[in-house]
Amino acid sequence: MAMSSVNPSLAHQRREARLVLLLLAPALAVVGGLLIVPLGWLAWQSVRQDGGFTLAHYARFLTDDVYWMTFLQTFRMAFIVTAAALLLGYPVAYVAAGASRRWSLFILAMVVLPFWTSVLVRAYAWLILLQRRGLVNTALTELGLVDAPLTLVNNEFGTIVATVHILLPFMVLPLYATMQKIPPELTMAGSSLGGTPLHVFLRVFLPLSMPGVVAGMVLVFVLTLGFYITPELLGGGRTYMVSMLVSRNIEVYNEWGAASSISVVLLACVFFIFRLASFVIPFERIMGAR
Amino acid sequence: MRVTLSIPAIMAALLLSAAAGSAEQITFVSQGGAYQEAQTKAILDPVAKLLGITINQDSSPDAWPVLKTQTATGKPIWDVIDTPTKDCIRGGEQGMIEKLDFSRLPNAAEIPADYKTAYSVPYEFYSSVLAFNKEKYGENGPKSWADFWDVEKFPGTRALRSHPMATLEAALLADGVPADKLYPLDVDRAFKKLEELKPHVTVWWTSGAQSAQLLADGEIDMEMAWNGRVTAVIKEGAPIEYTFNQGFLQETSLCILKGAPNLDTAYKFLNAAISPDIQANFPAYIDYGPGNPAAYKTGKISPERAAQMPSSPENAAKQVLISVAWWSSPAGEEAQKRWASFIQK
Numbered sequence: 037m038a039m040s041s042v043n044p045s046l047a048h049q050r051r052e053a054r055l056v057l058l059l060l061a062p063a064l065a066v067v068g069g070l071l072i073v074p075l076g077w078l079a080w081q082s083v084r085q086d087g088g089f090t091l092a093h094y095a096r097f098l099t100d101d102v103y104w105m106t107f108l109q110t111f112r113m114a115f116i117v118t119a120a121a122l123l124l125g126y127p128v129a130y131v132a133a134g135a136s137r138r139w140s141l142f143i144l145a146m147v148v149l150p151f152w153t154s155v156l157v158r159a160y161a162w163l164i165l166l167q168r169r170g171l172v173n174t175a176l177t178e179l180g181l182v183d184a185p186l187t188l189v190n191n192e193f194g195t196i197v198a199t200v201h202i203l204l205p206f207m208v209l210p211l212y213a214t215m216q217k218i219p220p221e222l223t224m225a226g227s228s229l230g231g232t233p234l235h236v237f238l239r240v241f242l243p244l245s246m247p248g249v250v251a252g253m254v255l256v257f258v259l260t261l262g263f264y265i266t267p268e269l270l271g272g273g274r275t276y277m278v279s280m281l282v283s284r285n286i287e288v289y290n291e292w293g294a295a296s297s298i299s300v301v302l303l304a305c306v307f308f309i310f311r312l313a314s315f316v317i318p319f320e321r322i323m324g325a326r
Numbered sequence: 327m328r329v330t331l332s333i334p335a336i337m338a339a340l341l342l343s344a345a346a347g348s349a350e351q352i353t354f355v356s357q358g359g360a361y362q363e364a365q366t367k368a369i370l371d372p373v374a375k376l377l378g379i380t381i382n383q384d385s386s387p388d389a390w391p392v393l394k395t396q397t398a399t400g401k402p403i404w405d406v407i408d409t410p411t412k413d414c415i416r417g418g419e420q421g422m423i424e425k426l427d428f429s430r431l432p433n434a435a436e437i438p439a440d441y442k443t444a445y446s447v448p449y450e451f452y453s454s455v456l457a458f459n460k461e462k463y464g465e466n467g468p469k470s471w472a473d474f475w476d477v478e479k480f481p482g483t484r485a486l487r488s489h490p491m492a493t494l495e496a497a498l499l500a501d502g503v504p505a506d507k508l509y510p511l512d513v514d515r516a517f518k519k520l521e522e523l524k525p526h527v528t529v530w531w532t533s534g535a536q537s538a539q540l541l542a543d544g545e546i547d548m549e550m551a552w553n554g555r556v557t558a559v560i561k562e563g564a565p566i567e568y569t570f571n572q573g574f575l576q577e578t579s580l581c582i583l584k585g586a587p588n589l590d591t592a593y594k595f596l597n598a599a600i601s602p603d604i605q606a607n608f609p610a611y612i613d614y615g616p617g618n619p620a621a622y623k624t625g626k627i628s629p630e631r632a633a634q635m636p637s638s639p640e641n642a643a644k645q646v647l648i649s650v651a652w653w654s655s656p657a658g659e660e661a662q663k664r665w666a667s668f669i670q671k
Contacts, residue, residue: 274669276670281666284666
């Protein structure tokens with residue numbers, strides 16, 4: 037029989053490979069149909085005009101200052117949001133990682149809970165809190181701390197506050213995951229060798245938590261780059277980000293090619309950032325650092 | 327569960343549409359929401375009854391991109407759309423909208439020539455008006471765009487739409503250009519005047535809902551907004567007032583898709599929908615005015631209601647009719663592109 041000449045373990049391997057492929061097929065179909073095909077279509081559209089090939093949509097990045105200014109503002113925003121999220125998120129993750137199991141669960145629940153509320157609802161909540169006759173300004177004026185209401189929203193500040201709030205879990209969770217794995221014996225050893233708490237933190241804990249810092253920063257940065265709802269609702273029409281440029285190009289100017297080219301460039305930026313980050317920390321750990 | 331439940335529903339829908347296939351029908355598209363509900367009662371149902379046709383409805387907040395994809399195939403599904411006149415014109419120029427044969431639309435004869443184009447008939451009018459907070463300004467609120475620009479005499483937070491249409495016109499009126507000499511717009515002069523006000527504009531709004539919320543929450547003291555949004559806020563009890571003085575009259579129009587599957591019925595529908603008698607139903611359901619001014623002569627609209635309507639002859643006289651022809655011209659397109667860099671800088 038032909039079967040007898042085949043190594044039985046090899047046949048088994050093949051069968052297993054086929055099975056794995058079969059099991060993967062639905063997932064591959066979903067990724068192909070819903071991600072690869074639309075993205076390909078997007079890229080195709082970005083180089084088409086009136087039925088021919090063109091680079092005109094990309095040339096706009098060099099000639100139209102609105103384009104690069106929007107990218108500049110978006111990156112500026114992403115830096116500020118990432119820095120703020122790190123400053124706010126690090127202490128939270130630190131405390132959560134060091135606390136007893138019950139407390140750390142409680143802290144994480146507090147971080148994750150708002151995460152399940154719609155982004156739209158949270159953006160409006162900030163609007164209600166921060167607007168001229170909102171809670172914060174009413175409290176400040178009635179306490180006599182300010183004479184006139186502060187401009188807290190409908191500008192970049194309000195956008196940043198809401199965006200940081202929405203993206204904070206993406207910073208805290210990777211940080212917590214990394215910190216939790218740092219053996220407490222190491223910091224104890226540092227202390228027993230005579231290091232002050234600050235010294236031990238800076239020399240032992242902080243370097244060991246760096247993978248989490250990088251993962252959190254990359255996630256928050258990349259997500260901010262594509263943010264739409266908070267700048268649209270809280271930016272007062274002046275905080276103009278890339279996502280809004282895309283939507284205006286479709287809604288107002290009906291320039292699908294231009295909108296596609298902006299999306300492709302933004303996507304390229306995101307890939308580039310992930311590539312850069314992967315020199316520091318492998319890609320799987322950014323996405324999987326939970 | 328959902329699947330088993332929905333199969334009979336689909337079957338029923340198929341049967342119904344097959345039955346309707348024997349009678350004349352059209353597919354009509356508007357912008358959805360309360361607006362489409364109101365016109366269903368005011369216009370669509372009465373017209374369907376009058377003509378004995380079936381009107382299938384679809385809605386699309388922005389019909390333009392869909393229009394483009396539908397006509398690209400050469401076999402559109404839609405027949406008639408209710409959309410900003412500009413889309414009818416540019417659609418017509420790009421071969422997506424039917425050029426109208428006015429001999430088949432006798433009811434269009436008495437509509438002023440300004441309101442019609444080769445591709446469209448006016449359907450309903452709305453207005454971009456100056457609204458302000460009564461608590462802030464009392465009886466002496468801003469009454470013109472010159473007042474709106476006067477930050478010394480009228481301190482307070484301001485909002486404008488993040489769109490050049492009507493905003494450039496307001497800037498020119500504020501700068502002293504007479505209303506009948508606005509077009510063609512002096513775009514440079516308008517942007518210069520806007521730069522002047524820019525530091526004092528708190529919000530450039532992007533959606534009608536946002537403009538209403540800004541007024542209702544007291545975030546904004548004066549604003550250019552659509553009259554329907556303003557009256558809705560007033561009905562909720564907000565201390566807001568508005569004036570039609572120097573308002574900007576804009577219309578949405580009806581137009582027919584090129585290659586519409588039911589062209590003859592579409593013409594019949596258009597003619598009936600713009601008849602004075604049908605048009606006079608609009609004010610009973612929504613704060614947007616009839617596209618055919620003859621509707622005010624039918625006696626169906628009370629004088630009190632007419633006073634709240636942007637297109638009543640009295641109010642129309644105080645306002646400026648936005649020139650869609652200018653905004654569809656290359657200069658108009660250019661002004662729209664320039665807006666993005668004005669906002670950004």
